[in-house]
Amino acid sequence: MSNHRKMRMGMIGGGQGAFIGAVHRMASALDGEIELVCGAFSSNPERSKASGKEFFLPETRSYGSYQEMIASEKSLPEGDRMDFVSIVTPNHLHVPPAILALQNGFPVICDKPLAFSLAEARELRSVVEDTGLLFGLTHNYTGYPMVKQAREMVKSGDLGKIRKIVVEYPQGWLSTLLEASGQKQAAWRTDPSRSGVAGSMGDIGSHAENLAEYISGLKITQICADLTTFVEGRQLDDDGNVLLRFENGAKGVLHCSQISVGEENSLNIRIYGETGGLEWHQMEPNTLIHKTNDGKRILRNGVGDLCPSAQAHSRVPAGHPEGYLEAFANIYRNFARTLRSVLDNQQPDPLYADFPDVHDGVRGMAFIETVVAASAGNEKWVPFEAK
Amino acid sequence: MSNHRKMRMGMIGGGQGAFIGAVHRMASALDGEIELVCGAFSSNPERSKASGKEFFLPETRSYGSYQEMIASEKSLPEGDRMDFVSIVTPNHLHVPPAILALQNGFPVICDKPLAFSLAEARELRSVVEDTGLLFGLTHNYTGYPMVKQAREMVKSGDLGKIRKIVVEYPQGWLSTLLEASGQKQAAWRTDPSRSGVAGSMGDIGSHAENLAEYISGLKITQICADLTTFVEGRQLDDDGNVLLRFENGAKGVLHCSQISVGEENSLNIRIYGETGGLEWHQMEPNTLIHKTNDGKRILRNGVGDLCPSAQAHSRVPAGHPEGYLEAFANIYRNFARTLRSVLDNQQPDPLYADFPDVHDGVRGMAFIETVVAASAGNEKWVPFEAK
Amino acid sequence: MSNHRKMRMGMIGGGQGAFIGAVHRMASALDGEIELVCGAFSSNPERSKASGKEFFLPETRSYGSYQEMIASEKSLPEGDRMDFVSIVTPNHLHVPPAILALQNGFPVICDKPLAFSLAEARELRSVVEDTGLLFGLTHNYTGYPMVKQAREMVKSGDLGKIRKIVVEYPQGWLSTLLEASGQKQAAWRTDPSRSGVAGSMGDIGSHAENLAEYISGLKITQICADLTTFVEGRQLDDDGNVLLRFENGAKGVLHCSQISVGEENSLNIRIYGETGGLEWHQMEPNTLIHKTNDGKRILRNGVGDLCPSAQAHSRVPAGHPEGYLEAFANIYRNFARTLRSVLDNQQPDPLYADFPDVHDGVRGMAFIETVVAASAGNEKWVPFEAK
């Protein structure tokens, strides 16, 4: 059967007032290739209904639990039921609905980090492998066109052999005990029972790790870490400084923070090879700086001869800024296009079959747990493996 | 009847390959409040069908002409037919379909500039006034949150009485005779029979005029202009420099260009009052610089105590860049929300009833024609009125 | 006789507390090629002595008037007497001491603008031509290395034929009636009896004009101007907007301001040719941006393959910022080296015989008077000639 139609999405979590749920809805809507058809937006059935109404869904498809949603949707005729599930709950509620969805035949796209723990992540990986269904992870920062361009430039040797990587993710919003005020975002992120073993390192350090490996194409092999909880009364790290060693002998520095007062969301990366360097800042994402000892070049979205992937992930001409939602939408569009190919039994276009998957997710969880262990221990260098 | 449902949009123009049509579709889709239900995407019926299919529309609602679309949709039951029309054709094809739609009871949102000529614009204004239907114009740059913030700061007296405004819109993409290559965007923009009497001044200078008046709340009263066609073989201006005088005695400079090589889409404005100044750049739209002689402050989307309008036009937390499509989507969302209120016989929320209308459009056309006349004449100062 | 020795400078004006006098002393001292040996620092002999003492001069060489200084120094043996005179007084006191110095055989370097009026400037030009002595004018902004680089790139055709020039010089320090407070710098600059017919246009607009012509190598031929005095009680313009036409058909915009609140000293220029553009900001002077429609390149002091003149006007390796005093010092060093060559009857090195002269000064005065006249008149375009 032909699937030249919008892919139908069911959402788990992300009711009214949730930050990341709204992001996923906008990202999935932008290109007109995905349609929100149902949701279990809250564990409270009334709140879920109210959210569904706000999102213009019929009452019958706003479910009181993800279990109910999966069962009900499965019972719908193929032409009506959702095609995939989007999971936008806090970390401890990623894996259970993901496994249930997969086991009932629904592909999944899930917020990051993949799981509450590495063990849980591995369990999910098994289910993904067993079911053979599509699984996407919204490490959204790799969706930016200039990140694609950077990766391509490293790959094609424009920088020579990579020697040094500096990747940072400073924020300042948790410089006080915001969680004590009841602020919802702060509350679950600083709560070990919902967030997992790491605070800043899990929430944003894992993005930095993912970005560094994605662009460089190199794996981290050794870690030396120093995590700190600066705000009194907080249970998880709110700052972390890490030295890195990469498989090819490159060295690196990764630091992230939620107490760097005045920083918004300043993910950035610098990567230096034998013959050139690159610099990219998430807060000015349309610009990539290419450095050599003879001068600097400013590469820009839509200008000049960018690689096909950078072009395919940009929607408007040069000088029309594309931001966070567009990058996030790239993950969703790529997932949807790939899913459509799968449903049509066609070979997915590799240009779009480019989104983080369950293996990236397992690696991210391994990174988080390794950094936490490394910080707690006296060993200088701790090996990083993601089995 | 209650209209708590997505607003249904029919599009005129914007078939496959059109730049601005895709922008309007993405902008209208982003918030999940508008649904594309039909279109007359091309004057070639087959191309229109093919486009509709690409956008996942049923064949029956991809029409071969706007006349057919308006007639057919009108005949559908109220619960199915489109709620409004979006017009994304070249300038000479704005007014005829707009008038037809209005006369058949369909509200309209239209790309800018409003019309092919001031006379035509006035005709449309009459129809809007006669029908009393909602009319929106996508002067999208006023949709940016920091533009709202700038306007509010001027209004609330943070700068004191305004003295000087510098507004610029340089581009470089037409520095060669690109239209001779058959490039579609270049072709109609440089063709007087489709674009009107002005080239750069109509396409982008009118954005600069609109932005300056929107932020300052001041009307331009006198114009001194020097338009140039630099590229040999071109028929319309590709560069323009204009001195401005405002109603309160403020002075200004407006310049726009399509031959400023290497410039992308560098709309920017600086505005100085007795006690403070503001600077905003479309290519870094999340930042607004507030200047005094004691120092500079960087205002940012989502940071600190911004005005309600800036907050209402932002979708993600600080540091997650919002760009062109988000600003464009603000125009659409505001139009849709206002339309829904109208359909429900409710008072529109003034926070969202904020989008350019037919009067802005008439003023824009008057600006274009005045600048062209002023440039051609020997008078130093030409009065600017928009009757 | 060989003059491999420091050039000996006598200064007129610039006593304690004067801003520009201190700048000239530091600029002349930086390279160790010029030695301050005497001065008439104030028309008040006691203040002149006190200033001389502060500058470590012997009492005998701190003179009570420039007339006394010129006469006394002339009577000293050649090995002791000053080699040249530096004039750093307000505008109305440039020409009289300059003429007296020249007529007594002393070369002169003088602050800008050259004179109080165009007529006076022409008189000085005659004396310079009659005496054949070296004359320098400290239009210091042309001393920056990246300005040299920009000029060279235009000259060598890197931008193609020049089409458009935008040059700006906004400041904000006179946004209130500062002169009423007795502030010395404000007082003379806003006083027609000391400053001349123009305020902002004479003080800083003339720098913008000089920079545009220096870099482009093009002469302005027509001017359309709108000067304003915004601050009540002020006698001279504190803001000016000017449209320009250049000899080759290029168009331009020049605006300057002393009421652009929050602006420091933001001289900047953008220049566009058929194939490339350049952008330079005085407040980030070590960077020159080269734009094409395929991307931007950042040229930096000391990096890569800059032209010989850019290299010759830079003192430290890349990344060690060079600023205003270094650029100013380039004018002095070039003047001193050229003077030494002249004294040694050698051909000056063209790399260093590069500093503004009396002809630039006459042109600057003509520009000021033309703009003032053009602003006052009803003619749209006023021819600009500097005879």
Add this chain to the structure above:
Amino acid sequence: MSNHRKMRMGMIGGGQGAFIGAVHRMASALDGEIELVCGAFSSNPERSKASGKEFFLPETRSYGSYQEMIASEKSLPEGDRMDFVSIVTPNHLHVPPAILALQNGFPVICDKPLAFSLAEARELRSVVEDTGLLFGLTHNYTGYPMVKQAREMVKSGDLGKIRKIVVEYPQGWLSTLLEASGQKQAAWRTDPSRSGVAGSMGDIGSHAENLAEYISGLKITQICADLTTFVEGRQLDDDGNVLLRFENGAKGVLHCSQISVGEENSLNIRIYGETGGLEWHQMEPNTLIHKTNDGKRILRNGVGDLCPSAQAHSRVPAGHPEGYLEAFANIYRNFARTLRSVLDNQQPDPLYADFPDVHDGVRGMAFIETVVAASAGNEKWVPFEAK
């Protein structure tokens, strides 16, 4: 006796072609408070004479060795002889001439790092303490006005208790084996017999350490380090990544590099306290960014209400960029003014008695040796003490 006269400087090292010698000469000349009167510019007497001639010195005072210079100058009458010695040789030649000068009664100002080794630095410290003579170290980056401002803001509690410091010093000039080409600067800096045990960490990492402690007022107490030599054939580190712990519990990251291709001299620091953050970049030294979670403020040289020290170390009004030489000159001016006070038996003005001294130098050498040892060892945290 009164010393209201220029301080007379004798220079050791810094002959023709040396980069840092020229810097010291310009820095000492800028303010007209110091006069170069003699030098031992090279260990080759002829080269020393030739250099002296270039600098306009009489042949009799261009010496063939520093020993000769010190002996000869000592024998001159007090009114003629040099007042102090400036040492600008490679690292291994700092201490021997410094000790000889001090032992002969001459105060010393010396380039950094202080010595070839910590042991040697301690020896010099003893001599400084024994002789009681003035000793200055040109850690020039602390001479910038906005560094003074940053230090003052930390001290006055504007940021609250300091939590995190990130300090970086990337360069790219040694990304190839430049020393093999005979390039003089590269040659001695990469030669352990002239540079000491460290390459990048000694040359520039020590500046980063000095800057972090200077601004924060905090001492580093623990170090975890990873130095690398990336360029094959090089003997010393050309890259280093260091985690820091400070005495108050603050954490830090310091990294420096000579192989970060395309980086010029990008020393920069970010420092975060409980309530605010600061960011400063050496390559844009006139700007200091003050961050809070409510917004950012741009502090600028000469604008608004800066601290007295920031004002005292700035020479020109706002918007006239001051750079590397001005900051370097601040060290010399402060040294000269303090020396003059000492010679006059007056209490030095604390505003100017602000320059790095022998204790900073010893601390710097201890830092270098600790980092090298820490990098080589398996201990995670190595204590940092400077006894």
